[in-house]
Amino acid sequence: MERLESAAALEGLRTRLVKAQDPKLLVVRVCLGPGCLAQGAGKVARAFRAELRKKGLKGKVQPLVKETGCHGFCKQAPLVSLSPSDLFYVQVSPDDVREIVETSLVKGRAVDRLLYGENGTRYRSASEIPFYRLQEKIILKNVGVIDPLSIEDALAAGAYRSLAKALTEISPEDVINTVSLSGLRGRGGGGFPTGRKWRRARDYAQENPGPVYLIGNGDEGDPGAFMDRAIMEGDPHAVLEGMTIGAYAIGAQQGFIYVRDEYPIAVRQLNEAIHQARALGLLGNNILGSGFAFDIQISRGAGAFVCGEETALIASIEGRVGEPVTRPPYPAQQGLWNRPTIINNVETWANVPHIIEKGAKWYTGLGVPHSTGTKIFSLVGKVKNTGLVEVPMGITLGRIVEDIGGGVPGQGRFKAVQTGGPSGGLIPYQFKDVPPEEMKLTKFGLRPRGFLPTELKDLPVDFDSLLQAGSIMGSGGMIVMDDHDCVVDVAKYFLRFLQEESCGKCLPCRLGLKGMQEFLDRFSKGQGHPEDIDELKSLAQAVADGSLCGLGGTAPNPVLTSIRFFRDEYLAHIMEHRCPAGVCKDLITYRIDPELCNGCTLCARNCPQECISGKKKKAHAINSGACIRCGVCRDLCPVDAVKVE
Amino acid sequence: MSPEKELIGATEFIDFTINGRPVQARPGWTILETARQHHFNIPTLCYHPAVRPWGSCRLCVVEVRYGKRSKVLPSCLNPPIRELEVFTDSDRVLNVRRWVLEMLLADCPGSREIRDLARQYGVTSTRFTVTNPEEECLRCGLCVAVCTEVVGVQALTFGSRGVSKQLDTPYRVPNNACVSCGCCVTVCPTGAMGHRIDQVRGDISRRTGRGYAH
Numbered sequence: 001m002e003r004l005e006s007a008a009a010l011e012g013l014r015t016r017l018v019k020a021q022d023p024k025l026l027v028v029r030v031c032l033g034p035g036c037l038a039q040g041a042g043k044v045a046r047a048f049r050a051e052l053r054k055k056g057l058k059g060k061v062q063p064l065v066k067e068t069g070c071h072g073f074c075k076q077a078p079l080v081s082l083s084p085s086d087l088f089y090v091q092v093s094p095d096d097v098r099e100i101v102e103t104s105l106v107k108g109r110a111v112d113r114l115l116y117g118e119n120g121t122r123y124r125s126a127s128e129i130p131f132y133r134l135q136e137k138i139i140l141k142n143v144g145v146i147d148p149l150s151i152e153d154a155l156a157a158g159a160y161r162s163l164a165k166a167l168t169e170i171s172p173e174d175v176i177n178t179v180s181l182s183g184l185r186g187r188g189g190g191g192f193p194t195g196r197k198w199r200r201a202r203d204y205a206q207e208n209p210g211p212v213y214l215i216g217n218g219d220e221g222d223p224g225a226f227m228d229r230a231i232m233e234g235d236p237h238a239v240l241e242g243m244t245i246g247a248y249a250i251g252a253q254q255g256f257i258y259v260r261d262e263y264p265i266a267v268r269q270l271n272e273a274i275h276q277a278r279a280l281g282l283l284g285n286n287i288l289g290s291g292f293a294f295d296i297q298i299s300r301g302a303g304a305f306v307c308g309e310e311t312a313l314i315a316s317i318e319g320r321v322g323e324p325v326t327r328p329p330y331p332a333q334q335g336l337w338n339r340p341t342i343i344n345n346v347e348t349w350a351n352v353p354h355i356i357e358k359g360a361k362w363y364t365g366l367g368v369p370h371s372t373g374t375k376i377f378s379l380v381g382k383v384k385n386t387g388l389v390e391v392p393m394g395i396t397l398g399r400i401v402e403d404i405g406g407g408v409p410g411q412g413r414f415k416a417v418q419t420g421g422p423s424g425g426l427i428p429y430q431f432k433d434v435p436p437e438e439m440k441l442t443k444f445g446l447r448p449r450g451f452l453p454t455e456l457k458d459l460p461v462d463f464d465s466l467l468q469a470g471s472i473m474g475s476g477g478m479i480v481m482d483d484h485d486c487v488v489d490v491a492k493y494f495l496r497f498l499q500e501e502s503c504g505k506c507l508p509c510r511l512g513l514k515g516m517q518e519f520l521d522r523f524s525k526g527q528g529h530p531e532d533i534d535e536l537k538s539l540a541q542a543v544a545d546g547s548l549c550g551l552g553g554t555a556p557n558p559v560l561t562s563i564r565f566f567r568d569e570y571l572a573h574i575m576e577h578r579c580p581a582g583v584c585k586d587l588i589t590y591r592i593d594p595e596l597c598n599g600c601t602l603c604a605r606n607c608p609q610e611c612i613s614g615k616k617k618k619a620h621a622i623n624s625g626a627c628i629r630c631g632v633c634r635d636l637c638p639v640d641a642v643k644v645e
Numbered sequence: 646m647s648p649e650k651e652l653i654g655a656t657e658f659i660d661f662t663i664n665g666r667p668v669q670a671r672p673g674w675t676i677l678e679t680a681r682q683h684h685f686n687i688p689t690l691c692y693h694p695a696v697r698p699w700g701s702c703r704l705c706v707v708e709v710r711y712g713k714r715s716k717v718l719p720s721c722l723n724p725p726i727r728e729l730e731v732f733t734d735s736d737r738v739l740n741v742r743r744w745v746l747e748m749l750l751a752d753c754p755g756s757r758e759i760r761d762l763a764r765q766y767g768v769t770s771t772r773f774t775v776t777n778p779e780e781e782c783l784r785c786g787l788c789v790a791v792c793t794e795v796v797g798v799q800a801l802t803f804g805s806r807g808v809s810k811q812l813d814t815p816y817r818v819p820n821n822a823c824v825s826c827g828c829c830v831t832v833c834p835t836g837a838m839g840h841r842i843d844q845v846r847g848d849i850s851r852r853t854g855r856g857y858a859h
Contacts, residue, residue: 326719547703
C-alpha cells in the first residue's frame, strides 16, 4: 500500500476499505486471547480453515478465519463468533467445527448446544448475554472484532481518524486542554490526571529545549490481571494512535512501549502494527503530510514487577538495573536520559483517540465526577463469569460481581473482593462492624465510616471510593473470594508475591516483607499471641512509611485491610487454632463422613500418600497422621463425604 | 552537582523548622545535611558525603508536615522547602527506625555497629529468623557507589534481586578492575567490606598489566 500524504488520503483509503467489505460475506471470528488459547483456540482456528477449504467456502467467507484478540468471556473459552448472523458460540472444540460450518455457515441455522445458556435461556448473540449486555465497551470495542495483524481491518473500524483530526484541526495546546477537560486519569493505578502530567512535561520542555519522550507502560504483572495484554494483543493500533496524538501535543519525536517478554503475542502484534503504520506514513517522518515526525520502538522487559513503577521502568529502558529512584524530579521533568518523559499506561493511551474524536464533554458524561470514562477490569476468582469487563466508572461493585460476574459458583457465599492486585486491599462483602480505631487508614487517609455504604455491593467503583474503603483502583484486577478463602492465606500469598518482586533497595521493603511473612506464617500455624496482630500492623505501617516506591508503600495494604475487616479470623487462628475457611494446612484435618461415604474407592486410589483405607462399598477412613491435606480426596468425592475441620 | 540538586534550583537560603526550632538551609542542601549542620542527630548507615545519596537504609527518615499534609520521607534524599516542619523523632519515625533496626539485627547479626545503634533506640533483641549469624553486610550500596562514582572502576556490583540481593563482583569472579584502593572498606558502615576485599580483588600477586586496560 502507498504512503498516505494527507488526512484526505487516509479518509479515501478508509472509504475504499469499508466499501470492499461486503456485508453479506460471512466472517468467522475465533478468539485467540490468552484464556481461549489455553483452552485450544489455536486448534479450533486451524480446524475451521481446513473445514472451510474442504467445503469449498473459500470465496464466501472473508477472510478465511479472523483470528482476533480477547472477547472477554474467558470462562466459556474457546469462543467463536460469526457475522453477519451474529451467532456466538462458547466452549467450541475442534470436533464441533464441522457442525458449525455445515449448520450455521451453509444452512444459516444456529447450533443450539454451543450457544451460551444461563438459567434455562439460550442466547443467540453476544449482545444479549447479561455478561456483555451490562458492559459498556469503548476501549475494547474493536478488541475481539478486528484482526490485530491487519491495519486495513483497523482502518475500516475507524483507527487513526482521531490522529488525522488532531493533526489537521486541533493545536497541540488544545489537545492537552481537551484531555484535561475530559478528566482522564491514569489507568495504571495511581490515577494521576493525565492532562496535568502532559502540561507539566510540555512546559518543562519549552523552558529546556531538547528531545521529549513518550512511554507506553505495558508492564502488567499483577496476579490475575490481563487488561493491558488484551488491548495490546487485540487492538495495538489504538495504543499507537493514542501515543502519536500525545506526541503531537507534547512535541515528542520518540516513543517507547515497554512490554514484558512474557507477552510474546503482544510484542508480535505491536511490532507488526508499528511496521504497518510506518509503511502507511502514520508513524515516522512527515505523518500524513503534516510535517510532524514521531516513531515508536518496542522495549521488552524481563518481567520484573517493580519495572512497572515509572522510575524503575526508565532505568530499565536506559539499560540500568530496574530499581526505583526518588521523586521529585518527576519523569515529566527529568525522565529518560534526563529529558521530560510522559509515562502512561497503555490503557490510558488507548483512551486518548476516543476523547479527541468525540470530545471531552462526551467523555465526562461517562462515569462519575472525578472518575470519568470507563475502566477495564479482569474479573477473576470465585465468580461464575470470569473474564475481562469494561464498565463505566462509578458502577457499584455488586453490579460487577453479581450481575456481570453472575455470582459465586456452587454453594459458597461472597466474602471479599481484592481490588488493585497485590497492592490493593480486601473489601469485605458484608460490611463488618469494625472498631473505630481500625478505621484510621495509614497512607491514604480513610474518611469516617459514614461515607461508606453499609454493604459493599453498593460501593461505587471509582478512584476515590475505593481509596475510602482502604483499597485502590490499581490497574484493574478484581479477585473475588468466597467463604472457602482464608484471609490469612490470601494476605500471605500476596506478600510472598511482593517479596519475590521487591527490588531489594530499601531495607523496610526487603526485610520488612520477609518479616511480615514470618508473622503470618506463625498465625497460619496457629502460633503467636493476640498482641502480635497489633505488632504486625505496626510493622506494616513502618514498611509503608519507610519504602521509596509504590511497591513497598502499598505492599502492606492486603495485610492492613484484612486485619481491619477480618480481625476475628486472625483471632480464630491464634486463639482457637482453627482456620474458619479450612485452608491453612496446619490447622485442619480431613475426615470422611461414614454416613455419606458410599465406598467408591475413588479417594483411596488417588491419594498421593496412600493413607485412605477401606473396603469396597464400605465407609473409608483417612489416616490423619500420614495425610498431607492436599485436598485431592475432597475434590474427587462424588458424594461430598470428605469434610474439613 | 548532581542533576537532582540542579533541578531543585534553589539559589536562596531556605527557612524551615526542625523539631520546632527554626533552621536555615543553604541552597542545595538536603534536610539531613541541614539537620547535621544544626546538630540534630539523625542516624544513617547508607549516607556518605562523598557519594550521591541512595536512600536504601531508611534510618534517616523524618516526618514532614506542610500545611495539613504529613509524610514520612528519607531526609538524605529530600531538600527542604520554605516553612516545612520537620520532626526527627516523632512516633511514626521511631516506629520505622525501631523496626528497621530489629530486622537488621536478624539480617546482619555479626555487625557490632548495628548492635550499638539498635541499643540506642532500645532494640536489643530480635523476633525475626537469623539466617547467617556471621553476616555483617546490610547491602546499603555505599561500597558500590564509591567504587563507581569516586574511584570510577565499577569493581563492585549487586547480584540477584530482592530478598536474595548480594554484594558481588561483576560475573562473580575476582575483578582485575579493582585497584585495591580500599575506598569501599573506608566507607563501609559495618566493617563487612574489610573481610571481603580479598574476594573482590582476587590474588594480587597474579596480576598482569592486561587486566588494567579498562
